[in-house]
Amino acid sequence: MHVAFLDRDGTLIDEPPDGLVRPEHFRLLQGVLEGLQSLKAQGYTLVMITNQSFYGDASRIRCFEETQEMLFSALKRAGLAFDFVFLCPHSEGEGCNCRKPKTGMVDEFLREHEIDKTRSFVIGDRESADGGIAKAIGVRYIKMESNGTFPTF
Ligand SMILES: [Mg+2]
Ligand SMILES: [Zn+2]
Numbered sequence: 001m002h003v004a005f006l007d008r009d010g011t012l013i014d015e016p017p018d019g020l021v022r023p024e025h026f027r028l029l030q031g032v033l034e035g036l037q038s039l040k041a042q043g044y045t046l047v048m049i050t051n052q053s054f055y056g057d058a059s060r061i062r063c064f065e066e067t068q069e070m071l072f073s074a075l076k077r078a079g080l081a082f083d084f085v086f087l088c089p090h091s092e093g094e095g096c097n098c099r100k101p102k103t104g105m106v107d108e109f110l111r112e113h114e115i116d117k118t119r120s121f122v123i124g125d126r127e128s129a130d131g132g133i134a135k136a137i138g139v140r141y142i143k144m145e146s147n148g149t150f151p152t153f
């Protein structure tokens with residue numbers, strides 16, 4: 001299996017400066033549908049890996065769930081869906097083992113699937129989190145500018 005691990009905020013959808021993606025400002029980034037369609041056509045398994053600092057706050061959780069729904073609907077209209085979605089709900093101070101660049105959110109997935117690491121990669125806009133987890137998994141990192149144009153494949 002070859003896998004495209006995809007960050008969400010700032011990579012697939014617009015992330016505002018305060019880091020909280022709100023339903024009323026939901027915007028899919030340029031090139032996302034085309035890029036994902038191309039990955040799918042090349043047989044990639046699509047895996048979302050996202051850090052979400054909820055701080056146990058119900059309104060943050062609701063924002064996430066609603067924007068996730070909006071994203072999935074937009075993808076569905078284009079015939080697309082994620083194969084797996086992994087999320088870290090913790091903030092940095094909580095010291096969990098699932099917040100990128102740590103690999104806790106994908107450890108089980110990696111154990112249970114045979115991954116072709118030469119073809120797999122992480123796409124994300126944060127060098128520390130996304131580049132870091134790519135390195136930890138042992139796959140290539142494709143850096144994208146925050147809220148920029150999604151790469152073509
Ligand atoms: Mg991001
Ligand atoms: Zn976590």
